[in-house]
Amino acid sequence: MNEWHKSSYSATDVRCVEVKEMSDSVLMRDTQNRELGHLSFTLPEWGSFLGDLKADSVG
Secondary structure, three states: OOOOEEOOOOOOOOOOEEEEEOOOEEEEEEHHHHHHOOEEEEHHHHHHHHHHHHHHHHO
16 A cells, blocks of 8 residues: 555544555654654554554553
8 A cells, every 4th residue: 555544543533643654664644734744664663653552552
């Protein structure tokens, strides 16, 4: 997938982020403030980030 889309981890209300998967990284931006730019994660960083989110939601 190479286009911006709402993250499946985002809440259903207005507080959500969009992600864009690249071949070697994942980009993330605020849906309501797209003009402010994005954060860039390497694939290992992104995996760690998602792992932390999952662990946080369990505990």
